[in-house]
Amino acid sequence: MSAEARLDELGLTLPEVPTPVASYVNCVRTGNLLFLSGGLPVENGAIVTGKVPDTISVESATAAAKNIILNRLAVIRQEIGSLDKVRRIVNLQGFVNSAPDFPDHPKVINGASDLLLEIFGEAGKHSRIALGAAALPLHAAVEISLVVEVE
Amino acid sequence: MSAEARLDELGLTLPEVPTPVASYVNCVRTGNLLFLSGGLPVENGAIVTGKVPDTISVESATAAAKNIILNRLAVIRQEIGSLDKVRRIVNLQGFVNSAPDFPDHPKVINGASDLLLEIFGEAGKHSRIALGAAALPLHAAVEISLVVEVE
Amino acid sequence: MSAEARLDELGLTLPEVPTPVASYVNCVRTGNLLFLSGGLPVENGAIVTGKVPDTISVESATAAAKNIILNRLAVIRQEIGSLDKVRRIVNLQGFVNSAPDFPDHPKVINGASDLLLEIFGEAGKHSRIALGAAALPLHAAVEISLVVEVE
Numbered sequence: 001m002s003a004e005a006r007l008d009e010l011g012l013t014l015p016e017v018p019t020p021v022a023s024y025v026n027c028v029r030t031g032n033l034l035f036l037s038g039g040l041p042v043e044n045g046a047i048v049t050g051k052v053p054d055t056i057s058v059e060s061a062t063a064a065a066k067n068i069i070l071n072r073l074a075v076i077r078q079e080i081g082s083l084d085k086v087r088r089i090v091n092l093q094g095f096v097n098s099a100p101d102f103p104d105h106p107k108v109i110n111g112a113s114d115l116l117l118e119i120f121g122e123a124g125k126h127s128r129i130a131l132g133a134a135a136l137p138l139h140a141a142v143e144i145s146l147v148v149e150v151e
Numbered sequence: 152m153s154a155e156a157r158l159d160e161l162g163l164t165l166p167e168v169p170t171p172v173a174s175y176v177n178c179v180r181t182g183n184l185l186f187l188s189g190g191l192p193v194e195n196g197a198i199v200t201g202k203v204p205d206t207i208s209v210e211s212a213t214a215a216a217k218n219i220i221l222n223r224l225a226v227i228r229q230e231i232g233s234l235d236k237v238r239r240i241v242n243l244q245g246f247v248n249s250a251p252d253f254p255d256h257p258k259v260i261n262g263a264s265d266l267l268l269e270i271f272g273e274a275g276k277h278s279r280i281a282l283g284a285a286a287l288p289l290h291a292a293v294e295i296s297l298v299v300e301v302e
Numbered sequence: 303m304s305a306e307a308r309l310d311e312l313g314l315t316l317p318e319v320p321t322p323v324a325s326y327v328n329c330v331r332t333g334n335l336l337f338l339s340g341g342l343p344v345e346n347g348a349i350v351t352g353k354v355p356d357t358i359s360v361e362s363a364t365a366a367a368k369n370i371i372l373n374r375l376a377v378i379r380q381e382i383g384s385l386d387k388v389r390r391i392v393n394l395q396g397f398v399n400s401a402p403d404f405p406d407h408p409k410v411i412n413g414a415s416d417l418l419l420e421i422f423g424e425a426g427k428h429s430r431i432a433l434g435a436a437a438l439p440l441h442a443a444v445e446i447s448l449v450v451e452v453e
Binding site: 171174176179181186187188283285 | 333392393400401407409411415431432433434436451
Binding site for chain 1: 322324325326327328329330332333337338339340353395397402434435436437438439440441445447
């Protein structure tokens with residue numbers, strides 16, 4: 001099944017492509033690689049904020065990580081026209097706004113990774129680094145960037 | 152206008168290429184991509200230090216981010232001979248030495264992004280991630296790495 | 303001398319390839335580049351934990367960084383069959399689980415960089431970013447990811 005068909009089957013709709021919060025663009029293509037900017041979780045027009053686990057739970061941060069993937073996919077679709085032109089999710093960097101003793105970044109970032117696997121299957125299997133940031137832009141709970149190979 | 156001409160017009164001079172502070176090199180080329188090491192801000196031979204906003208202001212950290220771009224451009228020029236051979240600034244990673252509740256990483260890293268746009272125009276539009284580090288080498292206020300496509 | 307021969311000469315044995323702790327894979331190849339996932343230090347089956355320098359010393363964290371390279375090399379060998387097919391270590395990202403005022407990330411990450419130089423010689427000279435994370439997965443003391451150019 002194609003990635004676009006799978007997205008439909010999962011009942012997922014991609015949001016509007018976010019406007020970068022500063023002097024950069026959402027995505028740059030070099031050769032067959034897309035480098036995506038760090039995406040923040042946006043719900044009902046507002047950034048999902050908090051420091052895990054002090055002011056946002058692991059569960060809510062995991063949902064935020066999944067949310068970011070939806071807006072990152074919107075960026076990819078805008079750039080190349082269709083998610084079906086994605087050959088491989090190459091790399092994911094996931095930063096969690098963490099209390100200094102938080103150890104469960106992999107759980108949080110799985111919200112993103114699991115959705116990529118669901119949508120892209122084998123092509124969604126990516127290399128990854130997950131870790132704790134001291135702070136994130138606009139108090140966001142999670143920030144994720146991607147490198148993607150495309151047709 | 153070429154990037155080198157633009158640099159002159161802006162009255163900017165690139166510093167000496169910095170010596171890596173440890174066991175690595177400033178830049179590695181693979182295909183048409185340069186991967187640059189994380190650069191630190193250096194003024195009058197000393198690292199610009201501080202944690203934003205506790206011991207260095209947003210304004211000073213923004214100037215430090217701009218400063219790093221100048222020394223990163225010195226690295227690029229040394230590697231490929233001229234900034235005019237830059238095809239595209241592909242990706243920028245900007246880490247701000249942050250207090251745990253600091254939210255304005257985008258403002259700080261704009262010091263770097265805005266200068267890239269000024270010098271390279273369209274070719275300077277890059278993807279980017281900006282976030283807060285718990286601490287940076289030698290107490291630096293900002294650290295920035297780049298991926299650059301060249302001729 | 304080949305990298306595999308050099309590894310033997312140094313008396314180093316690569317560990318079992320680690321199982322990713324979550325929903326991702328150890329390595330993705332795109333063109334001639336391998337993007338490796340963030341590796342954690344594992345000794346005697348347990349993650350090397352601690353915050354530098356509060357609960358683990360610089361010396362122990364440096365040893366942990368070296369340890370990570372051994373398990374990253376195991377990943378590379380599994381992916382391409384032999385370390386002798388490595389053309390260049392392109393980029394290393396080294397995150398140290400840091401107290402907020404720790405400045406010696408370069409020393410810690412040299413544990414990784416120096417070993418790469420010892421094993422690969424010129425091909426081991428890499429670009430690098432080293433910095434402090436607020437927290438790392440499973441309380442790990444260090445986390446390192448790599449981009450590698452292969453035959």
